Amino acid sequence: MAVKVLILEDNPVARGFLCRVVRESFSDVSSITEAGDLEAVRRLLGHAAGQRAAATPDPFQLILVDLELPDGSGLELLSELANYPATRIVTTLYSDDEHLFPALQCGADGYLLKEDRFEVLVEELQKIVRGQPPLSPAIARRLLTHFRTGDGFPSASALHTGSGVSSAAVAAAPAAPVAPMDHERLTPRESEVLTYLSKGFTIKEIANLMGIKWFTVNDHIKSIYKKLNVSSRAEAAVLASKQGLV
Template structure:
């Protein structure tokens, strides 16, 4: 990771998170912000690979920054780092495009481990959050079992989805499949539309449900 955005309004928490990030990504350049406005101002001028974003901020919600990154820098991975573990905060953040969701209350070692997963292509999700997400999709799937079959993806769409779920960027997927970045972006839009998802985290869960990781 070369450039990382760290959005947290409390100085002591921001310093603590920065130390964790540098432990995992020692060469990263970290842009620190304490407000939504400040973070949004950096997006047109700095390309981020990773963003760690708090939700409750003095001038708004970190979810707005997650959504802005999804629209302006689709290759950036947004990870929410928050105290909020309720559905009212979790699912809007995932729908806005969050790649991961980490709870601050966890031990330092566990958060470090979750950050390390990013380099391995795994969405960083706190265990309790992962259970909530899986339960949510399981409950959504129940009434749909008899109503409609699984969405049919083409072989190429499955290849793209698997790589998105593993955390590869659009240019990296393009190189692997011999396609342009714009073509991959079109595939991703089509896949998200078919699966009715809007974030990498949701896409990763769908890829797992469809058995793509077993290929």
């Protein structure tokens, strides 16, 4: 199965640039669909504003989302994609906390700055295959600074004040994780992926071992994290070991 990509970006020049970045980053891209506003993306995904996008028989596996759009905020789409089986990466010019943290809380799997060099963006996107979140260097430093200084993770509602971002989008952000689900609810495929994760294999290596696409492995990992109520490979490995899953 080849990878389908969707790029939401209102600037035609930036769209062309991101298309080149995607094609350079992955060798198995089958198609790149471009959209310039939220309305166009919703038509492509088959849902209305404020509704959750549902998976289709042939879904997009990677979606790049700009935040500032002619008809709204990319945060709205991120919230609507909560149940959609795609890796969602913000591509924006904004590196401030007022955009970064609400985007992550609304479900972004990565955050890239379009002002970065072509080679940097390619390198960051390729991290998806290795199971690492694609973050522009400046964004990674900002996150480290926040946690090292004890500021923690600002709430979306606090950061929203005065930011000009839709309050509906922030309100729709995923709630805090609930109690972990029983590990027995992992599917056989998920259990197999978890075993490989615990042994230190990368996403690409797991895909080769299991004979599936790396985007499929990535989907399994997201489901594992959600069911086990963890947020990293290390946490998943420790919990798996304690509960005798591997």
